[in-house]
Amino acid sequence: MKNFWEKLMHGVFFVCALASIFAVVMICIFLFANGIPAIREIGVLDFLTGTKWKPGNDIYGILPMIVGSIYITAGAILIGVPVGLLTAVFMAFYCPQRAYRLLKPCTELLAGIPSIVYGFFGMIVIVPAVREAAALFGADISGSSILSASILLGVMILPTVIGVAESALRAVPQNYYEGAVAMGATHERAVFSVMLPAAKSGVLASIVLGVGRAIGETMAVVMVAGNQPRLTGNVLKGIRTLTANIVQEMGYATGLHREALIATGCVLFVFILLINLTFSVLKRRKDA
């Protein structure tokens, strides 16, 4: 009897362990099975490099959205990564222990705030601020723009960058630091010339993970980016991302339009898989 239970529960644990594999396989199958036919019908090139998105006329080109996602992600990296990395250096090498006990949970809280709250904050604080700043220079804009979205996403990726970079910095052997100081380096020099380069692949991994967060973010971006499907390099103009495209139109889309939106999801999914792959390669290199 005892043996029976042992065997049964072993089986149960095993089956549960397969759940995550099952989930990933199902997600891949359902996304691609529903997305690829639409891409084939529209034409791969027309879909990926088409500059016009006009569902009313059955024209589906997602290049503006791909570019939009890249611009906003790049902006977020430009703003979030320097601040995040320096904060990670602070947490690892400058922060007094008592303050650390208070500040560490704060960075985790930054990650815990829902994206809808971030989006709302962006909508009522960042967007008007950008609008008024532009008005000082005589520009009349709504404020929902690449810049606003980049600032907001820059804040949102902070906890990711800080968390991964800090643990990478802590993983560098302590005697590197001691060696540098023993040779007469100042604290700053030991940190910036020895510890930071030694943690390079972990730091890179933190940036890659930040890219993943930024490119996949949906609700916060929808609320501040303006969402016009157009190609523009002007950071004060609105733009639409891949994620925003799905959320904006899925509610009422039918037929080919709906499938084109699912195909947008596939493109996003492929981006994310590539980013994840890069991340795990970097992480493995750190472990080695």
Next chain:
Amino acid sequence: MTGPATLGTAARRGAETKTTMRSTYGRGRAKLQKGLVYGAAFLTFAVLLFLIGYILISGIPHLKSSLFALQYTSENVSMLPAMITTVEMTVLALLLAVPFGLFTAVYLNEYAARGSRLVRVIRITTETLSGIPSIVFGLFGMLFFVTRLHWGYSLLAGAMTLAIMILPLIMRTAEEALMAVPDSFREASFGLGAGRLRTVFRIVLPSAMPGILSGVILGIGRIVGETAALIFTAGTMAQIPGLLQSGRTLAIHMYVLSGEGLHMNEAYATAVVLLVVVLLMNTLSALVAKKLTKK
């Protein structure tokens, strides 16, 4: 962690007397770097404080008793149905995700041969799952649960989608908690003649409980704040839903309100409630986790 800080002060004191070092590595540069580090840290925590402060201060005055009426009407814009939906959604999603996440962790840590191919595949898929953005989970939920299984926009479809989404979080925290249980506990249990199953349920799981719980609480925080995965799975109806009915959680409620632009005051109030719930969950999780380290 005290290491670098205390060593740092010693090094800085040493640097005052070492003129050779100063000439090759300018004191100005070191000052700049130090300033940047402190500046960035200040900026990070100032933004967090400002965000929380701004939402609380501008939102709390809008919390009115009419917002907590049992029935939603377009007049009172009550958020109580959304709050109840959020509780239902959380309980349901946890009921689905916790057993799977916990048992996976048990399998990986207590049963599977370390480094076997299956274990590697499970780890890779879990990592993949945790990197997938919530809108992709939402799309999958819509295609599979809502359309293929014909559940329609429903509480169940939303909860299933969320369960998949938080599975990696539950799994990872549970596994870390299990790994922290010393092997001597297991050996002692085996030595007294207990089987593997008994050891897991009577010895390992109880000692890992705080770590597991703190992961579950973090999971609750993510469920409460989730929007993108729910719009096309649970829908946006403002009612208290049954299992196969559509309902909106607090986060969706807030999205709908701020999208319409008609009820900004109510959106502020909802933001306050959401933020307070998330603050509570984070504190609770940290407290529970601290209990683990104290033992």
